[in-house]
Amino acid sequence: MQQRKNNTTAKSRTHAKNDPAAMQALLVGMTLLFFAGFIFMPLWLVFLQALGKGWQPYIDAIREPVALEALRLTLLTAAIVVPVNAVFGVTAAWAISKFSFKGKTLLVSLLDLPFAVSPVIAGLIFVLLLGSRTPLGSWLGDHGIKIIFATPGIVIATLFITFPFVARELIPLMEAQGRVEEEAAISLGAGGWRLFRMITLPNIGWGLIYGMVLCTARSIGEFGAVSVVSGHIRGMTNTIPLHVEILYSEYNYTASFAVASILVFLALVTIGVKTALEQRLEGSHNTRH
Amino acid sequence: MRLFSKKQRRILPGFGLSMGYTVFYLSAIVLVPLSTIVVSAFGIEPERFIAAVSSPRVLASYRLSLSSACFAALFDAGAGFLTAWTLTRYRFPGRRMLDAFVDLPFALPTAVAGICFAMLYSPAALPGQVLARFGIELANTPSGIVVALIFIGFPFVVRTVQPVIAELETEIEEAAQSLGATRWQTFRKILFPHLFPALLTGVTLAFARSIGEYGSVIFIAGNLPFRTEIAPLMIMSKLDQFDYDGASAVAFVLLLASFAILLLLNGVQRWQEKAYR
Numbered sequence: 001m002q003q004r005k006n007n008t009t010a011k012s013r014t015h016a017k018n019d020p021a022a023m024q025a026l027l028v029g030m031t032l033l034f035f036a037g038f039i040f041m042p043l044w045l046v047f048l049q050a051l052g053k054g055w056q057p058y059i060d061a062i063r064e065p066v067a068l069e070a071l072r073l074t075l076l077t078a079a080i081v082v083p084v085n086a087v088f089g090v091t092a093a094w095a096i097s098k099f100s101f102k103g104k105t106l107l108v109s110l111l112d113l114p115f116a117v118s119p120v121i122a123g124l125i126f127v128l129l130l131g132s133r134t135p136l137g138s139w140l141g142d143h144g145i146k147i148i149f150a151t152p153g154i155v156i157a158t159l160f161i162t163f164p165f166v167a168r169e170l171i172p173l174m175e176a177q178g179r180v181e182e183e184a185a186i187s188l189g190a191g192g193w194r195l196f197r198m199i200t201l202p203n204i205g206w207g208l209i210y211g212m213v214l215c216t217a218r219s220i221g222e223f224g225a226v227s228v229v230s231g232h233i234r235g236m237t238n239t240i241p242l243h244v245e246i247l248y249s250e251y252n253y254t255a256s257f258a259v260a261s262i263l264v265f266l267a268l269v270t271i272g273v274k275t276a277l278e279q280r281l282e283g284s285h286n287t288r289h
Numbered sequence: 290m291r292l293f294s295k296k297q298r299r300i301l302p303g304f305g306l307s308m309g310y311t312v313f314y315l316s317a318i319v320l321v322p323l324s325t326i327v328v329s330a331f332g333i334e335p336e337r338f339i340a341a342v343s344s345p346r347v348l349a350s351y352r353l354s355l356s357s358a359c360f361a362a363l364f365d366a367g368a369g370f371l372t373a374w375t376l377t378r379y380r381f382p383g384r385r386m387l388d389a390f391v392d393l394p395f396a397l398p399t400a401v402a403g404i405c406f407a408m409l410y411s412p413a414a415l416p417g418q419v420l421a422r423f424g425i426e427l428a429n430t431p432s433g434i435v436v437a438l439i440f441i442g443f444p445f446v447v448r449t450v451q452p453v454i455a456e457l458e459t460e461i462e463e464a465a466q467s468l469g470a471t472r473w474q475t476f477r478k479i480l481f482p483h484l485f486p487a488l489l490t491g492v493t494l495a496f497a498r499s500i501g502e503y504g505s506v507i508f509i510a511g512n513l514p515f516r517t518e519i520a521p522l523m524i525m526s527k528l529d530q531f532d533y534d535g536a537s538a539v540a541f542v543l544l545l546a547s548f549a550i551l552l553l554l555n556g557v558q559r560w561q562e563k564a565y566r
Contacts (some may be wrong), residue, residue, distance in 0.1 A: 019472070025380050031375045031387070034368050038440050039390050041416065042405035049408065088314050095307035107311070111557075118501025119399075120521040121326065121540045124528065128365045130539065152507040159318050165350050182302050185434035192302040214395075221398025225520065228528060240402040241504070248508065249405045257408075260401045267396040274396070275389040 013034045042266050049257035062262065063253035069236075070243040070260070073151065077239065078219045081158045086212050089166025094200070097174035098169075108171065113162045116120065122160050123228025126153060131247075149231030154239065157225040169211035170204055177203055210277045217270040221263060330541035333534045341538040346514055346525055352543070354520040357431055358499035361438030366492045368439070369446025370484075376447075376455040391447045394440050400503030406437050407508035429511030434519065438506045442495025449491030453484055489557050497550045501543065 018028075050058055060065065092111065096104060114122065126130045130137045140147060148152045180205070186196050201208075223241040228235040238246070240263060247256035330338065341347065375381075376388050394402065410417040410427035420427060427433035457480065465475040503521040510517040518526075520543050528538040 019378070024375075024381075027375050028381050031372050033373065035387055035390065035477065038443065039393050040367075040400065041409060042440075043393075045405050045409055045414075046401070088311070091307045092311040094303060095311050098301050099304045099308075101308070108314075110315060112318070113323065116544060116551050117323070118498065118503065118521050118524075118540075119526050120503050121501065121544060124524060124536055124540050125322040125325050127528065128329050128533065129322050129528055131533075133533070136330060156318075160322065162317055179301060186300055188303070195302070217396050217453060221396075221401070222401075223400040225425075227503075228525065240400050243396075244400050244404065248407075253408070256404060260404060263398045263401050267398070267401075270396040271389050271392055276393060276417070 004108055025056050025060075035281070042228050043264060046257050046261050048166045049253055050259075050261045051167070053254050057254050058258045060262075064255075065188035067240075067243055067259055068236065070238040070240050070259075071132050073154070074220055074239045076151070077155050077158050078216055080155050081162055081219045082184065082212055082215050084159060085141070085162055085215055086166050086208065089170055089211055090204070090208065092167045093170035093174050093204075097177075107226065111164050114160055119161065119222065119224025120228060121226040126157050126160070126229055130156070134205075148229055150237060153229035154226050154237060157229045158219045158222055159221050161225050165181065165215040166208065166211035169207055173204060173207040174200075206281050213270060213273050213277065222267060243276050318565070324409060326541055328539055329533070329537035333538060337534065338425075338538050341535045342542050346518070347520075347539055350518045350520045350539075352545075353398075353431060353434070353518065354500055355546075357434045357438055357519070358496050358502075360435045361442055361494040361499050362492045364435070364439050365442045365446045366488060367496045367554045369443055369495075370450055370488055371489060373447045373450040373454055376536050377451055386392060394442075394444050399441070399502070402440055402505040403437065404506035405442070406433070406505070409566065410436070410562050412564040428509060429517055430515060431517060433509040433511075434506050434517065440498040441502050441505055442499050445498065446488065446491035448492065450484060450487050453487040457483065486557065486560060490554065493550060493554045493557060497547055500547060500550070523531045 022126050048191065050061075062284055096108060114238070128134065129146055130140065130153065132138055132146075137148065138275065145152075162194060181199050182195055185199050221241060222239075223245070227242060227245070228244060230239070240259060244256050244260045244263070247253075372391065373389075376384060376391075407428065408414055410420065410433060412418065412428065414420060417428060418549070425432070427436055461483075462475055465479050466472075470478070475552055501521060503519070503525075506519055507522055508517060510522070512518050512522055520539065524539050524543070525538045527533075527539060
């Protein structure tokens with residue numbers, strides 16, 4: 001999904017001469033028109049709606065206790081999900097990129113499975129596995145552990161949704177780097193942990209952060225899967241996107257778009273960080289070869 | 290050869306541990322939970338399964354999900370190709386910013402996109418009123434669903450086609466033109482066939498994502514039975530009625546469709562690799 005753009009070199013400047021200026025202007029105009037309608041108009045609408053009645057209703061909507069509770073739950077979920085999936089991503093990338101074994105292709109395609117599943121189905125599978133009417137769910141319920149319609153369910157569903165992000169970012173990066181540096185370190189007597197900390201981690205650092213940024217954005221914004229497992233209990237199992245939905249369906253548009261503007265702001269930050277990291281990753285790639 | 294690879298395997302530490310954890314975590318978070326759909330769907334008596342997935346309302350939702358995803362993917366093929374072309378080949382002010390904003394549909398939570406499109410094209414907002422004057426109605430119609438899906442699928446096409454356009458070799462174009470081909474002939478006969486496999490991959494990715502999409506669609510769709518109910522919404526409403534068997538049956542068919550598309554994509558990518566050799 002997240003293929004990084006290739007460096008546009010000086011070569012492509014000469015290309016541009018091939019297309020007549022009028023055609024270039026026409027095509028750029030059409031591109032701008034598409035962006036205006038599909039990308040910038042929705043963004044502009046969020047702030048228009050959120051601030052349409054001035055700053056006070058905007059601040060009130062965000063400072064409402066239910067909204068703050070939703071924000072807390074959203075951040076808590078991200079704080080659990082991102083590190084857990086980052087550790088998994090590094091581990092999986094290590095096994096896949098540094099060793100050869102049978103069934104590697106199958107394993108790599110299994111890692112991408114969550115991207116192929118509808119968010120609603122992602123929620124459904126955990127209701128089927130851990131809901132109170134299943135053997136596992138009722139056993140957990142007897143021991144006082146509630147997963148579905150509670151915070152753990154939201155965390156688990158988000159773990160599933162954001163599962164591939166870090167791994168699929170690191171695998172191609174670590175495969176391109178090969179194992180020469182690590183092997184040299186081992187032959188010089190480095191231990192496993194020292195090898196990882198001094199050689200591997202510095203090499204994959206930016207790629208790891210890149211994957212974690214994508215993982216964070218998705219875990220904050222996930223709607224369908226969380227909607228299925230949350231049970232929509234106000235002030236209890238509401239994340240920010242669910243809170244936006246509830247406000248919207250109550251025709252409380254100003255508050256809905258005010259809370260949504262937090263998510264828009266986070267999305268813009270994500271895009272900014274992503275762009276900066278891509279330039280950095282490209283830079284390190286170029287000096288390496 | 291085999292001996293060599295075994296020896297190499299032992300140079301670096303941690304294969305057993307990392308492999309073990311990978312397989313364990315993959316099973317616990319993805320494989321075991323996903324298998325519940327299969328177990329649950331096969332646990333239903335065949336007659337009830339067929340009745341659940343072939344009720345007119347569910348069939349209408351499948352048809353709607355497939356057709357709207359198809360129209361959106363076709364539109365994205367055009368818009369995505371155009372954007373990839375202008376961003377890679379031309380220099381104009383604001384190009385870098387547009388390039389960064391291609392990823393907005395990835396970064397923006399689907400629910401936010403959903404309420405934006407629903408609001409924009411409602412009769413209460415200016416864009417909705419302007420379109421209504423031309424007789425185009427998007428709120429609570431299948432066309433509105435297509436609009437939301439165009440947004441969702443757009444970055445898949447751009448980000449798949451862009452690197453291939455950047456790697457096109459000038460020599461081929463120059464050769465074609467020095468042999469007397471017009472610009473349009475060069476594009477149609479030389480460049481486009483070269484870019485087509487990537488375009489097909491991007492469009493398939495957009496299509497696969499669109500079939501399962503929920504958050505960005507349900508607000509503009511209005512969810513009218515038989516008319517604007519998408520398949521994921523059918524799963525949701527069956528769950529709301531505690532019809533777990535029905536939800537599993539509908540989900541099972543949708544999941545099969547997604548996997549079939551991804552298998553197809555795998556085939557396309559293999560063909561793409563061959564085309565570049």
